[in-house]
Amino acid sequence: MYIGVEDPNPKIATLGKQYLEDHGIEVEFFPAHLQDQIWKDNAKFFKEKELEALQAKKETAKPKKSILQIPAPGASIISFSDEAIQKFLIQSNATFIYPSQEFDQWAEEFGFIEEDENTKEIKPTGLGIMLFGHQPEITFHQSVFKVEINFGSGKPEIKDFSGPLVLQLPAVIDFVKDKGLKLTMDKSSGKREEMADFPLEVLLEAVANAVIHRDYTIEGATNYLYLDPDKIVVRSPGGPVYPLTLDDLKSLSAPSVSRNPKIMYIFNQMKLAEQRGIGMRNMKELPGKGFPLPDFRMNAGLLEVTFGRTKSYIAEKAGLEDLTEEEKETFLFIQKKGKITKVEFAEEFGLGDKTAQRRLADLVAKGLVHMEGKGKATVYVAIYGY
Structure with a gap:
């Protein structure tokens, strides 16, 4: 069988020829001079098809829009x-x-x-x-934020927060502040100030990050916040935003990169998210307030951040379960202060010079504390292995 020219539409070009050959029919093209004549006689038709093919190519090259960028189904x-x-x-x-x-x-x-x-x-x-x-x-079922508070007595309190994100985040924070954090009144500064048993600004930043940076194209998972007496866990769908890695997050010095910059902008304008870098700095300062650094890990496609909030949990995460109460007390004090001198330690606990030296030396020998400097300038620094 002889054919004139291939169809100018790349979607179907060569398909007819291939079909015939697949069924045992030998196919040849017209001679070149006849093909040229076919192109001349059908120039208008071929031009239209070439434009259609070019448009199809452009549409194929367009990046596919996400569910955030296209009109929401059924919405007005x-x-x-x-x-x-x-x-x-x-x-x-x-x-x-x-x-x-x-x-x-x-x-x-x-x-x-x-x-x-x-x-x-x-x-x-x-x-x-x-x-x-x-x-x-x-x-968008994935826009729900689930919160579970479990104090170990009776059934855990579970609540789903829905509605627009600009109203959802404040509602989550108010609920957690009321139900999940133990609040006391601090009168030390001469005025009554509400104090929580875990830094509220750190929790706010972690929850805000979950809302701002999660992957909303993952439709089968929601943000999740879990609190119990020992720890706080925040899970959000999707891994670190490229080019960040999990190690970048663990270092607490990662640059500010957002998967959803427009959501970030709205939250910044509403003062619901910290300025660039402030949130990481708050987390980095946790040891100075008596809490361990947060633990970052991936769990079944979810980015999971865990904060310890009690001495028992801190001791467990630091591998202190086998230490004596005296050793735990020493380590947690050094962790809270960041670094101390022997004199500061002795004064805090009312110890003699030799006793203070022995207790500090025990932790150095166990690899939990290291020494910096020499003589009276020596300081003891906690080693964070979690």
């Missing part, structure tokens, strides 16, 4: 929550009001609304609905 402008938007406008000191043309322009620039390619109707995007929608959890 009335799907926005007036309460959520007003809260954002107030807390961010915005210069425009809602509803207004200025708000629409701002929302379109940030990708919170977009024109539907089929209906040409202006609709909220997935990002817009998650941040400001009435009930984003109906379409």
Whole structure:
């Protein structure tokens, strides 16, 4: 069988020829001069097909938009929550009001609304609905934040937080502050100040990071916060944001890289997320407040961050279970202070010089503390092996 020229559409070019040959039919093209004539006689047709092929190639080359970037299924402008938007406008000191043309322009620039390619109707995007929608959890089940508090007596208290993210995070923090942290009144400064048994700013940053940086394309998993008397665990779907690695997070010196920079921007404007680098610095200062450094690990596709909050948990994580109470007391004091001198240690516990020297030397021998400097300038520093 003879054929003239291949179809100019790359989607079907050569398919007919291949089909015939696969069924035992020998195929040959027309001679070159006849092919040239075919192209000339059908120039308009071939031009149209070439343009179609070029357009198809461009569409194929376009990066696929995520669920945050496209119009949310079934949503319309009335799907926005007036309460959520007003809260954002107030807390961010915005210069425009809602509803207004200025708000629409701002929302379109940030990708919170977009024109539907089929209906040409202006609709909220997935990002817009998650941040400001009435009930984003109906379409995006992964936007729910689960909290479990277990104090070991009776059933654990479990609560699901849904709704727009700008209202969800404050609700989670208020619930945890009320139910999960033991609060006392500190009068040492001459005025009554509410104090928690774990640094609230660190917990706030960890929860905010889960909301801001999680991978929302993972639809089968939600953010999760667990608290018990010994520890606090925060899990969020997705690993570290490229190019960060788990080791970068463990070092607590990773640069600020966000998977969802627009969510980060909104939370920063509302003062719901720390400035760049502040959150990591707060975590780095935990040992000085008597807590271990957080533990970062991946667990079934979830980034898991664990904070110790009691002496027993700290001792367990530091491998101190077999130490005497005296040795634990010494180590935890050094850990809390960061580094100490023998004189400071002796004064704190009312010890003689030889007793203080012996207790410190015992921990050095066990590899839990190391010495820096010489003579009276010697300081003892806790080694964090967790």
